[in-house]
Amino acid sequence: MSKGTIVLAYSGGLDTSICIPLLKERYGYDRVITVVVNVGQRDEEISNATAKGKLLADKHYTIDAREKFVKNHIFPAIKANGSYEGYPMGTSLARPLIAQEVVKVAKKEGATAIAHGCTGKGNDQFRFDVIIRGAGLDVVAPIRELNLTRDWEIKYAKEHKIPVTVKSGKPWSIDENCWSRSIEGGKLEDPTYHPNEEIYLWTTAPKQALNKPEVITIQFIKGVPVSLNGKKIDGYQLIQKLNMLAGKHGIGRNDLIEDRVLGLKARENYEHPAATVLLTAHRDLESIVLSRQEIAFKRIVDDKWSELAYMGLISEPLYMALNAFIDKTQERVNGSVDLELFKGTVRVLGRKSPNALYSSDLVSFDSSSLDQCHAIGVSYYYGIQGRMLNQFTKKKK
């Protein structure tokens, strides 16, 4: 029985390309519509995927979601100091948005199912599935369901005249958007393997980076970056610019052992110059604006927010509640941070905020506007419980 139309979240790579004939031959769909969502991949990647979608599918869409990605996914991540085990989560933040855009096409085209090319080992399958099922559509995941191997896929692609760009000597998988570029798999699966420079594209090796440091200033309003060096700049442009600028100084590389949703540990390499700079600046600005209690509690909230974002659980009620808390704290996160970019490191040079809970007059050793004698009374009580306990134990001896 014919099953009508299916919409495929498409990247132009081998996995999603072989899904096109598989969805017809193995699953019985009559029409396959491919959708590429632009979340800041390189232009070349978008144009290749678009050309391949048009060539191989019955109908193709390329959707520009860059603005939405920055405003609705990256800005909240900055406010939450979003980091999962040290990874700023570019892929994790983009997947729900890609799924939402594909859902819109499916509804428009009257399709009842969406396909994706995720394997059964990674995190992306869950990030896609939860959004697709939440929209009342069925999920088809051929690579996961048919348990396919790479060699089989290459043979199948050749038989179906699908152009395959097997990169010999570069056996790893890459996923990129404007927030981070991830490199995993192949040789990198051996955690003792020392990757060389060829895996990096956005960053210069720190030791070969410019010999001259560069100083930049980033201004934030309500926890969101709004200007660079005194000039107002739109979020996407700022991220692109910082990726170039900080990338040139070798900033934002990491090599991690990451705990995936399934519990598998995976070796991941990342580069994310703009994310490193913006997260460093944002966290620093919070340190002068928020109270000690807010900072300590927000650390816990930020960690939980990052875990949910990593898992793609953006429709989880807790995620929305955490966002409400974070937004409340960010109302006062206004001000600017000066940073130095130099040989792989971003260093805060100074910060200022109209909402600072900081008074140089109160804290200064050179000022007498706060009478030091007030501290004497506090000191009598300081650590009183521990002192009492010590006295009791001494007496018992």
Ligand code: ARG
């Ligand atoms: N481990 C990261 C995540 O789950 C990145 C996965 C990206 N995929 C890739 N093919 N490189 O978000």
